[in-house]
Amino acid sequence: MPEETFVIAGASLAGAKAAETLREEGFEGRVLLVGEEIERPYERPPLSKGFLLDKEPRDKAHVHEADWYDKHDVELRVGTSVASIDRGAHQVRLSTKEPVSYDKLLLATGASPRRLDVPGSKLQGIHYLRTMADSAALKQALAPGGRRVVVAGAGWIGLEAAAAAREHGNEVTVIEPEPVPLHAAMGPELGGMFADLHREHGVVLRMDEGVAGFWGAGQVSAVVTxxxxxxxxxxxxxGIGVRPNSGLAEEAGLEVSDGILVDQSLRTSDPDIYAAGDVANAYHPLLGRRIRVEHWANALNGGPAAARAMLGRDVVYDQLPYFFSDQYDLGMEMSGVAAPGEYDEVVYRGDAAGREFIAFWLSGGRVVAGMNVNVWDVTGDVQALIRSGRPVDAARLADPGEPLADLA
Known part of the structure; x- marks a missing residue:
């Protein structure tokens, strides 16, 4: 019987962890991991955190040591991409024109930054942050200090970049069309806390304003609001968000809508093709709807889940969305979904004024999301509350004397 071939399009965290899982689960066939960047697979959080702050070396971001791929017989092709998929022939064509037959195919193609299409957008000095090369270039621009830095967008990437720019000794202005930072991610209540945090560290926030254009003679010199x-x-x-890289799937005739549509096993509309990470718009059995998650933990957990499903295991991928951030002296972890319109109450446990607390977003008395701020080792309990789906008494939830484990 000929050797099976599993192709992974996207040498990302999701792709690399899928390859690792295939070998851990005993798959002995060919594993081809294809990535268009020249870097071997790496994790993205350091790009806006430790690496950008010059507190962590470049190599710390890599998923595996350089020799791991050879040792585990994983063919890593960097600087290469999957250019097309022939589903009928079970074959992909690489950007090198090489055809490769597959038995199973995983699409872990990630996402790309949304671009500002405004006058002056091609000027030098305008940075987007998605790749290791982007982060290295931005660090070089920020590290001298004393620069006037403008951040377009007060989402997670924008705020982390703003914090890094301040820590490098630059003047920072953030421009955001919403009334508070992180409005789409957590609503106005906690968004206001992050606004206060950045203002206390000298960041100028221009809320309810967008970017209309850029001025400069070759090099940007001003932003027009x-x-x-x-x-x-x-x-x-x-930092105004990302778009899923679903074009390859769409051209192959797979079902696509805000990413590649997959079921709870991360299987696409083609039973031999799977998708994981930022590009996957997956049915979430706990939430009862589709959700596309762009955070690190989804890639970390989704790649292995897809690998097991490719091997025929019975997989139900129901990881709750999880995110963490470090800005100045504030560290936080968030689980669940707390977009405006998806909750009706926010309950605080601890010292909210001193930024050492847990916030819970409730809908109909049930916890739908939780964020611990400078409080640690509670993520498991917070996620258990969300998973339980049980109504929770708000007074007990707010009482630090009530063990969270007793409320789930």
Missing amino acids: SGGAEVPADVVIV
């Missing part, structure tokens, strides 16, 4: 103001800038960082 939607209100007509001109904000001086030596460096601009754009």
Whole structure:
């Protein structure tokens, strides 16, 4: 019987962890891991945290040591991508024109930053943060200090980049069309806390304003806001979200809508093709709907889940969305979904004013999301509360004397 071949399109965290899991689960066939970047697979959080702050070396971000792939007989092709999929022939064509037949195919193609299509957007000095190369270039721009930095977007990437720019000794202005930072991620209540945090560290926040354009003679020198103001800038960082890289799947005739549609086993509309990570819009059995999660933990856990499903295991991928962030002296972890309109109450446990607390988002008396701020080792209990789906008494939830484990 000919050797089976599993192809993984995307040498990302999800792709690399899928390859690792295939070998751990005893798969002895060919594993081809294809990535368009020249770097071997790496994790993205350091790009806006430790590496950007120059507190962690480049190699710490890599998923595996350089020799891991050879030792585990995983063919890693960097600087290469899957250019097309022929589903009928069970074959992909690489960017090198090489055809490769597959038995199972995993799409872990990730996402790309949304671009600002405004006048002056091609000027030098405008940065997007997605790849290791992006982070290295941005660190070089920030590290001298004394620069005027403008950040477009007050989401997670924008705020982490703003914090890094301040820690490198730069003047920082953040421009955001929503009324508070992180409004789409957690609503106005906690978004206001992050606004206060950044203002206390000298960041100027221009809320309810967008970016209308850029000025400069070759190099950016100012950002024009939607209100007509001109904000001086030596460096601009754009963090306005990402788009899933689902074009390859769409061209192959797979079902696509805000990412590649997959079931609870991460299987696409083709039973031999799977998707994981940022690009997968997966049915979540606990939430009872589809959700596309762009955070690190989804790639970390989704890649292995897809690998097991490719091997025929009975897989139900129901990991709760999870995210962590470090900004100045604030560290936090968040589980669940707390977008505006998906909750009706926020309950605090601990010292909210001193930023050492847990916040719970409730809908109909049930916990749908939780965030621990400078409080640690509670993520398991927070996620158990969300998973239980049980109504919780708000007074007990707010009482630090009530063990969280007793409320789930």
